[in-house]
Amino acid sequence: MVAGPTSAGPGKDRLRLWIRLLRASRTIEAELRERLKKEFDTTLPRFDVMAALYRVPEGMLMSDLSRFLLVSNGNVTGIVDRLVSEGLVTRARRNGDRRTSMVRLTEDGSKSFAAIAAAHEGWVGELLGTVSEDEARRLTGMLKSFRSNWEGRE
Amino acid sequence: MVAGPTSAGPGKDRLRLWIRLLRASRTIEAELRERLKKEFDTTLPRFDVMAALYRVPEGMLMSDLSRFLLVSNGNVTGIVDRLVSEGLVTRARRNGDRRTSMVRLTEDGSKSFAAIAAAHEGWVGELLGTVSEDEARRLTGMLKSFRSNWEGRE
DNA sequence: TTATAAAACTTTAAGCTTGAAATAATTTCT
DNA sequence: AGAAATTATTTCAAGCTTAAAGTTTTATAA
Numbered sequence: 001m002v003a004g005p006t007s008a009g010p011g012k013d014r015l016r017l018w019i020r021l022l023r024a025s026r027t028i029e030a031e032l033r034e035r036l037k038k039e040f041d042t043t044l045p046r047f048d049v050m051a052a053l054y055r056v057p058e059g060m061l062m063s064d065l066s067r068f069l070l071v072s073n074g075n076v077t078g079i080v081d082r083l084v085s086e087g088l089v090t091r092a093r094r095n096g097d098r099r100t101s102m103v104r105l106t107e108d109g110s111k112s113f114a115a116i117a118a119a120h121e122g123w124v125g126e127l128l129g130t131v132s133e134d135e136a137r138r139l140t141g142m143l144k145s146f147r148s149n150w151e152g153r154e
Numbered sequence: 155m156v157a158g159p160t161s162a163g164p165g166k167d168r169l170r171l172w173i174r175l176l177r178a179s180r181t182i183e184a185e186l187r188e189r190l191k192k193e194f195d196t197t198l199p200r201f202d203v204m205a206a207l208y209r210v211p212e213g214m215l216m217s218d219l220s221r222f223l224l225v226s227n228g229n230v231t232g233i234v235d236r237l238v239s240e241g242l243v244t245r246a247r248r249n250g251d252r253r254t255s256m257v258r259l260t261e262d263g264s265k266s267f268a269a270i271a272a273a274h275e276g277w278v279g280e281l282l283g284t285v286s287e288d289e290a291r292r293l294t295g296m297l298k299s300f301r302s303n304w305e306g307r308e
Numbered sequence: 309t310t311a312t313a314a315a316a317c318t319t320t321a322a323g324c325t326t327g328a329a330a331t332a333a334t335t336t337c338t
Numbered sequence: 339a340g341a342a343a344t345t346a347t348t349t350c351a352a353g354c355t356t357a358a359a360g361t362t363t364t365a366t367a368a
Contacts, residue, residue, distance in 0.1 A: 002202055002205075002206075002222070002223050002224060003202065003205035003206045003208075003209060003222070003223075004209075005275070011275060011276075011279040011287075012275075013287045013290040013291050013294070014278055014279050014282040014283075014285060014287070014290045015275050015278050015279070016290070016291075016294050017282060017285065017290040017291075017293050017294045017297075018182065018278045018281075018282060020293075020294045020297040020298060021175065021178065021179050021182075021293075021297060022179055022183070023224065024175065024297045025175050025176055025179040026224050027224060028172065028175075029176070030224065030356095033356085034356095034357095037356090037357090043323075043324080044324095045323085045324060045325090048156055048157065051156075051157035052156075052157045054157075055157060055158070061346075061347095062346070062347060062348090063345085063346060063347075066347095068156070068157075069156050070156060070177065070180050070181060070184065071324090071325070071326085072325065072326055072327075073346080073347065073348080074325080074326070074327080074328095074347085074348070074349075074350085075324070075325055075326070076347095077347070077348055077349085078323080078324075078325085078348095079323090079324080082323085097333075097334070097345090097346080098332085098333060098334085099331095099332065099333045099334070099345070099346045099347065100333095100345090100346055100347080101346095101347085121159070121165060121166075121169050122165075124168055124169050124172045125165040125168050125169070127172075128168040128171060128172060129168075131168060131171065131296070133165075133167045133168070135296065136167040136168050136170070136171040137167050137170075137171075139171055139174075139175075139293070139296060140167070140170050140171045140174045142285070142289065142293060143171075143174040143175060143177075143178045144174060184326095187326085188326095188327095191326090191327090197353075197354080198354095199353085199354060199355090215316080215317095216316070216317060216318095217315085217316060217317080225354090225355070225356085226355065226356055226357075227316080227317065227318080228317085228318070228319075228320085228355080228356070228357085228358095229354070229355055229356070230317095231317070231318055231319085232318095232353080232354075232355090233353095233354080236353085251315095251316080251363075251364070252362080252363060252364085253315070253316045253317065253362065253363045253364070254315095254316060254317080254363095255316095255317085309368100310367100310368090311366100311367090311368085312365100312366080312367080312368095313364105313365080313366070313367090314363100314364080314365070314366085315362100315363085315364075315365085316361100316362085316363080316364095317360100317361080317362085317363100318359105318360080318361075318362100319358100319359085319360070319361090320357100320358085320359080320360095321356105321357095321358095321359105322355100322356090322357100323354105323355085323356090324353105324354075324355075324356100325352100325353085325354075325355095326351105326352090326353085326354100327350100327351100327352100328349100328350085328351095329348105329349080329350080329351105330347105330348080330349070330350090331346100331347080331348075331349090332345100332346085332347085332348100333344100333345080333346080333347100334343105334344080334345070334346095335342100335343080335344070335345085336341100336342080336343070336344085337340100337341085337342075337343090338339100338340090338341085338342100
């Protein structure tokens with residue numbers, strides 16, 4: 001997935017783009033993961049879940065989290081389990097539908113996340129420092145448009 | 155890692171870019187993983203290792219693979235173990251330095267990879283279909299330049 | 309030479325990830 | 339109402355991933 005095209009030819013430019021895209025995100029991801037571990041003793045998946053919940057004080061269902069984060073249901077179960085055991089998140093059974101539970105950040109979780117998110121934003125700014133703000137906006141637009149075309153189709 | 159900025163402000167554009175980048179690569183990666191599984195009963199990590207080896211008939215050391223693929227040593231050990239047990243790869247002890255071993259594709263592995271790689275390239279072309287070849291080249295250039303600036307530093 | 313350090317790998321423990329199977333609760337259909 | 343399908347979630351097995359610790363071999367140096 002990270003190696004270059006095995007030969008030249010048409011369509012190779014998109015393959016090259018994909019490889020670049022993947023290497024870039026893996027490299028940045030690795031760096032962020034390492035810093036999250038070192039500075040805050042946490043992980044990317046935990047950070048992801050907390051970031052999702054931070055925007056929605058009323059909480060999210062497990063399936064909302066799963067959809068939003070683009071990961072499987074079972075995956076979210078495990079991560080939330082660990083966050084609960086650390087007191088950063090709660091699972092509240094609901095009256096209306098007893099299959100579901102609302103997942104929310106605790107006060108601790110919220111404070112904790114705010115601190116981590118601030119550092120995180122700084123890191124991303126640093127790691128993407130050579131991309132101008134203007135260029136960043138353009139790239140973002142390109143990525144946004146190409147994604148929506150095929151994803152979520154059936 | 156996949157949620158948006160928690161507030162507005164300066165530096166947010168790079169954060170937005172990072173989130174787009176990550177969502178894009180996760181979405182594409184998930185699609186490719188699924189197809190590799192369904193069509194060829196293999197995985198992305200196996201494909202990555204085989205792609206790396208395919209370019210180098212004389213083989214690679216474990217540490218070369220690890221460096222090239224941006225993953226840890228122990229990780230490569232496990233993946234190569236499985237590829238060996240499937241007969242797609244061999245580990246050849248070396249006379250010169252008995253700590254190391256050369257990892258090579260077997261003939262089976264090589265044939266198998268060629269078929270998978272052809273399909274893979276088609277998929278990537280399809281998934282990135284809305285990006286023109288020209289745009290792909292420009293994006294690739296941007297990604298290349300911003301990466302090299304901080305990665306591999308000390 | 310012989311201790312010491314360095315290098316190349318492997319092993320291990322903990323956690324992440326998926327897809328599939330299992331549970332439980334709710335909805336839909338007849 | 340009762341059966342059947344759907345929905346929300348958890349559990350499970352297998353595999354991926356890392357960092358850290360351990361092993362073996364090679365290089366360095368006193």
